[in-house]
Amino acid sequence: MIEIQGLTKRFGKTVAVDQLSFQVAPGRVTGFLGPNGSGKSTTMRCMLALDRPDAGAALFDGRPYQTIKRPLFEVGALLDAGYVHPGRTARNHLRTIASSNGIGATRINEVLELVGLTEVAKRRVGGFSLGMRQRLGLASVLLGDPHTVILDEPANGLDPEGIRWMRDVLVHLASQGKTVLVSSHLLSEMALMADDLVLIGRGRLVETSSVETFVAKHARQWVRVQSPNVDSLRQPLIEFGAAITVVDDSTVEIMGVGAATIGELAARHGVVLHELAPQQGSLEDAFLEVTANSQEYRTHSPFAPPQVS
């Protein structure tokens, strides 16, 4: 269990993290989301006592990180896969970390095997791709088989197979009862992997809930209707307060009225339906909706789909 209590971190006049409080439960993957510059990485650094918070605390099973004697056995963290000496081999990189907590060579071999880097263990890290460095970073996280795992953008640089592998690893760790906190910009990945979400913007907590609840609450929901005489449905739907977007001659998207109601209306007016499909926006849609006012840098894309009227 991770508890963040009123965490505040300032850099000069800039408040990077502002009175942030949330909890991360064991046995679940918790996604840590927020726009660029929202304070995710700073929060993670404060959690690990790397940055000194101005106020508040981060507790791991009730204890501040700096009081844990051999942290690798309790909290495994990967903040940046680039934190390596390029001239060191993968195995030696792990040895420098493992030996500080009394972890032996056997476990190093095990984690190298786990992340699929055994064959390149004697190669210098400077020649590794970003994806290989992410795997090496995850190996360092797993060295002490910790019950809490914190990862900042672990999917960066991974190919599709690597992303899926990372997802499976994190879901597996959570299924073992471990506490998993992971930040990522890949919202589609987060939707597949995370059980819970902590969403922050401008250093403040915006929302914390399960992924399902978050999407249901914030993502657009509509019904896709396809019919050879869809025009006959238009007036009855408008009378029900529906907003209609025409897709093509036979297809419309309807907001504000449920699929059951549309089906009943169609039956009542003798309209044949070829498709009646409830649709829901993605986690990305919900994220953008909620963080609209928290984005530090925004663009208005000329490629964005037209808004429903």
Add this chain to the structure above:
Amino acid sequence: MDLLRSEWIKLRTIRVTYVLTIIAAVFPLLIVVLVAALVGNVNDFTGSDLVTMITQSMVLSALLLGVVSTLSITNEYGNGTIRTSFAATPNRRKVLAAKGVVALAFSMATTAIVMLVAFAAGSTILSNRDASLSFDSHTNSALVGLVLLSGMLCLLGYGLGLIIRNSAASVTLLVLWPLLLENLARIVLAVAKVKDPTTWLPYQSAMRMVNPPEFDGGDSSGLSAGIPLAVLVIVLIGVGIAINERRDA
């Protein structure tokens, strides 16, 4: 012990440590062997000359080992691995102390070994050429002083690295301090008519530990001449650790 082992692995698993250590070892050995083998009149060559040759050529070695020590901390900041180190051991003071101890032990041990090998090689070559070498208390003191000087230069580099956190700037300052800055300061103090300006200059004072008495006008200060540099090093490391305790990693 775990931390010392970790820091030792860090030091010996990067190439720059090997490159600089090999140069630091080969350079004085080469000088000693060549001079001992090629010197014209061996009867004029004394034990004191051999020791002076070793200590003076090994000052560069001590500086190079100081650079190794400097890079052991600045590389960690440059590559971001200091965050991994502090995350693995949240007690920063312990990490920094272990790193300093390992760098100091490496520097002093390397200097002692190279010095003894150079001494053995030089003595053997000169003895085979029928030179008669005798040693006095000053030559013994100079050899001990060289090891101490190496340790202090190692810690000077480490302290500068702790404060500056940047490899290029720290190494530049470590090298310029003895080679340029103290010489400039000495000129300024001399112009200001300060009596015995070397006393006020930590590195130049420490050099009296290894210089033969005739280098300093017959004055042999012994190992106590290293005290100003030792104090400077202690202050720098103390400030460096205090800064690192408070700053974000």
